[in-house]
Amino acid sequence: MDEKSKQRLEADKAFLMLQAPEKGGDHAPxxxxxxxxxxxxxxxxxxxxxxxxxxxxxxxAPSPIPKTRKDRKPD
Known part of the structure; x- marks a missing residue:
């Protein structure tokens, strides 16, 4: 069983190598x-x-001027 698994893994790896595009820059965009x-x-x-x-x-931008309250009664 272990030998078949090893062969299967190698076959899958080879198949994926054929299916996956090359990562090199040899193809035109x-x-x-x-x-x-x-x-x-x-x-x-x-x-x-x-x-x-x-x-x-x-x-x-000018800095904002703080508003003063003119309607306030002096103390």
Whole structure:
């Protein structure tokens, strides 16, 4: 039984090696891969621009002035 299990494991491993795509860079990227990379790059660029703009707006914004109550009666 142990010998069959060993053969079965080797056969399964060989089958999976044939079924799984190579992880090497020898295949051309698909159009979907190219579009996904372009979208991700554009999203990262726009996010960076938005964060820069928000930081500039925070720096340029005047500090809030505390409101005083004028309707208060002096002691």
């Amino acid at each position: 698909s159009e979907g891969d190219i579009a996904n990379r372009a979208r991700d790059a554009n999203t990262a660029r726009l996010r960076e621009l938005r964060l820069q703009k928000e930081a500039q707006e925070r720096e340029a």
